[in-house]
Amino acid sequence: MIANGQVVGDGSWDLRVFVTDLQTERQIRVKGDVHIGGVMLRLVEDLEISMDWSDHALWWPKQNIWLTRTRSTLDQCGVHADALLHFTPMHKNLRVQLPDLRYLDMKVDFSVKTFSAVVHVCKELGIRHPEELSFCKPLEPNHLKYNYKDMPKKKHDHETNKNGHLPPDTNTFIANSSPVGSTGSLENSQFLCAPVTPSRGPASSTPVSTPGNNTGTWKKNGHSTEFSYSPNLTNNSLSVEYLNGTLDSSLASSPPTPAPEARKQLLRPKSLIEKARMNVGWLDSSLSIMEQGVREHDTLCLRFKFYVFYDLNPKYDAIRINQIYEQAKWQLLNEEIDCTEEEMLMFASLQLQVNRQASQPQQNHQIDGNNGILSPVIDDDIDAALNNLQNTLEGSTIGSHSNDITSVPELKDQLRFLKPKRFTLKAYKKYWFTCRDLHLYMYKTREDMLHNINCVMNVNLKGCEVTPDVHISQNKYVIKLEVPSAEGMSEMYIRCDDETQYSRWMACCRLAAKGRSLADSSYETEKQTILDFLNLQRRSEQPAINPSSLDIQVQDYVAPKYLRKSKGKLTQRILEAHTNVKDLSLIDAKMNYIKAWQLLPDYGITLFVVKFMDCKKEELLGVAYNRIMKMDLNSGDHQKTWRFNTMKAWNINWEIKHMMVQFEEGNIVFSCLSADCKVVHEFIGGYIFLSTRSKDASQTLNEELFHKLTGGWS
Structure with missing residues (x-):
């Protein structure tokens, strides 16, 4: 039967399409087996306007999705007679900060x-x-x-x-689903994304x-x-x-x-x-x-x-x-x-040098690690693997005072030790320490240490949290260790006598926490980086620049909590710190700033408020490049650390928005309160993806692998 020039009863219907460029709506007679590409072609023919429509696609506002698969039919996309589609440009103006x-x-x-x-x-x-x-x-x-x-x-x-x-x-x-989900495991890897069954709501x-x-x-x-x-x-x-x-x-x-x-x-x-x-x-x-x-x-x-x-x-x-x-x-x-505060003044001095150098002509040069520049911090797992391979092939005696390649490198020193206890005030006591094979041993006497008898304490440093507590002006060089235990993380403090001793032991503890021994080739670099970082914080008695010649707005250089002092005093202290960096080029000053930032205890830790399964109170979850941490919501103290190299799988139950991460030592399940759980999932998967990058110059960005590790399941 024909009515109003249209065949009625043939299964066709009028599809409404709004053309955003023209602010006009058109109706196209279609059937469910018409392809998306065919709809766009018929729409352009119906408009009879000669212009480039190649950047346009169909957007379905009600379902909040793009219909970009041009070979899919309307039935396959779920588009029916009540739908209103938008024919709109895919490239749009965006303001990017x-x-x-x-x-x-x-x-x-x-x-x-x-x-x-x-x-x-x-x-x-x-x-x-x-x-x-x-x-x-x-x-x-x-x-x-x-x-x-x-x-x-x-x-x-x-x-x-x-x-x-x-x-x-x-x-x-x-965030309750993703268009492309995790469909397998990392090839030749222990990581895999286990499936769940979400529904697209x-x-x-x-x-x-x-x-x-x-x-x-x-x-x-x-x-x-x-x-x-x-x-x-x-x-x-x-x-x-x-x-x-x-x-x-x-x-x-x-x-x-x-x-x-x-x-x-x-x-x-x-x-x-x-x-x-x-x-x-x-x-x-x-x-x-x-x-x-x-x-x-x-x-x-x-x-x-x-x-x-x-x-x-x-x-x-x-x-x-x-x-x-x-x-x-x-x-x-x-x-x-x-x-x-000392670190803040160091950052302010580097910022001042950047601003001064920005108006000066710069020479092209490579950064010289021996010219007052912070040495690079080797945190990349690939770098570590290459360094270990190099050590295996060439041999290394780093950290050892012996030329015998069969000897195990170790540190030996007298240090002060404190294990805080609630409601008691205890002072540091002197002990003899040695560190070898990722273990820290403590003895009461030097003789006990030399003969390896009567060990008072044995700490496996692998998996520990290592935090600096340094105030140069107070001659305070403390290493805070948070050691995993059945009750959570146990705190202990080691105090060094000077910066040289501190740099040795801090570098040792940091590497051991990552599973690297004193034989690792990065030990000397790590030690020198710590020393350089401390030297940058030292004050000079006489600034290289006359304070009266500069008009520094201290609020542009110093965080608000350190603005208690007068502007003149802060300016003086910034200029005193600037003496250490006054000869740096523009790029060197920026690189020093970045590397000093990377040495801060809280660097690179992304926080979320979470609630763990069977736990009523809210807690913090910190996600770093190589681990996740359960932390106290108020103090930030570490309660438990899980490293990615012991992780077996991670996934989300989209129905109840709970995330489960499986480790060799057990599973953890939590819900995220401060953001959608997909954000946490993506941070974990993203860091796993970044660890797969190689030094191959021809390496291309593997977007498919990124989405496999971060996308969740659809």
């Missing part, structure tokens, strides 16, 4: 997975190793006051425009807002995009001026101070729980940014997410080094990571 707090208007693909979008953004910006970065949503003060589940949900404006077609910003953060609302603005201006020239300058600054929108051909140099050097509007939006956490809540904003790398509530002209922050900076090379990484330096600087000034 860089780690140095500057904003950049960019064209970003809203239809691909966030991981791929970040890779493309980093390629445009000239930043190598994009797998270390990700997008996160800007936070507001309210986000530090509540856990993820307890955040007051915003009332979204569901009013549409006069045509009734524009969707509201859904602010969704779909409706889009969940996130407390993290995506403030939109439409102040970005764009100029298109062929396929290239020019970065434009907007003199009108709003609270949410800043623009950076880029002249033709100066993008690289602009990103490799940042203004001494950011725009006031950008700095006002920085949040300063006042407790460990607030630091943990700051990780709520990370996007799901396995979903597109459009699926997570981000709309055109919204703002996202581009940040280094994983604290394993692979192959930092001043020759190729001027932009990357500058942005890492800037992120480190704002973490310290914002009190996101703690440091002592």
Whole structure:
């Protein structure tokens, strides 16, 4: 039967499609077996407008998904007669805030997975190793006051425009499933992602807002995009001026101070729980940014997410080094990571040197580790494996005073020891210590130590948490050890007499905690790095610069908690510390800043508020590049540490949002309260992925493996 020119009863129906570019709706007669590509082709033919539609795709607002598989049929995608689809560009304007707090208007693909979008953004910006970065949503003060589940949900404006077609910003953060899941194990590896059976529910609302603005201006020239300058600054929108051909140099050097509007939006956490809540904003790398509530002209922050900076090379990484330096600087000034007052002044002096050198012509040179520069800290497991292989092939006598290659390297010293007990005040007592084969032995007398008898204490350092407690002005050089035990982590303190003794034992304990002995080739490097770090904190009696010749705004150099002293006194102390670094070049000063940042106790530990199974109270979970830690919510003390090299599997029960991690010593199950559990899952999987990187120059980024390890199961 034919009615109104259409065949009725043949199974066809009218599909409504809204064309966002034209702000018009069209109806296309389709059947369920029509392919997505066919729908777009018929729509373009129906529009009869000659323009390039190649960047357009179909977006389904109600289901919050892209229909990008052009060979799939409408029936396969679940599209029926009541659906309203949007025909819209995949590349949209996004305002990106860089780690140095500057904003950049960019064209970003809203239809691909966030991981791929970040890779493309980093390629445009000239930043190598994009797998270390990700997008996160800007936070507001309210986000530090509540856990993820307890955040007051915003009332979204569901009013549409006069045509009734524009969707509201859904602010969704779909984390209960991923489009691509973990489907197997790492080849030749002990890690595997065990399957669970989640269901794809409706889009969940996130407390993290995506403030939109439409102040970005764009100029298109062929396929290239020019970065434009907007003199009108709003609270949410800043623009950076880029002249033709100066993008690289602009990103490799940042203004001494950011725009006031950008700095006002920085949040300063006042407790460990607030630091943990700051990780709520990370996007799901396995979903597109459009699926997570981000709309055109919204703002996202581009940040280094994983604290394993692979192959930092001043020759190729001027932009990357500058942005890492800037992120480190704002973490310290914002009190996101703690440091002592002496360390703060050292960082301020390095920052001052960076600012002074930024206006000076720089020579191309390689960093010289013997020229007052901090030696690199070898934390990469691949580096360690290569070093161990080198030791096996060449032999090593590092840490040993004997030329006998069959002897076991060991340290021997008299140190002061304290094991704190509740409600008692105990002083340090002198004991004789020796360390060999990852074990720390304590004796009452030197004779006992030499004859290896009457051992008072034997500590296996592997798996311990090693934390420095140093105040140079007080001649305090303490190593805090947290040793795993049946009751949790047992604390003990070892006090050294001077910095030389401290550097030897600190390097020894750090390596032993990672399972490396004194024979490891990185021992000497680690020891020298610690010494260099301490030397940078020493004050000079006479500053190299006359304080009256500089107008230093101390709040731009020192964290708020250290601003109690007068401006003049702080300026004097910064200049005294600056004497140690006054001869460093721009890139050397930045590299020293980064490496000193990496030596801080809290460096690289991402916090979450969690609740472990069968435990009523909230606790902290810290995720680092090689381990996860159960920590006290108030003090941050370590209660238990699990290392990734003993991990067998990790997965999430999406129905109840519980995460289980299987270790050789047992399983742990917890729910995450300060962020979606997918964020924790991605941090663990991401660090496992980063540990697979090799030094092969021809190595390509394995996105499939990244999503296999971080995506969860669908």
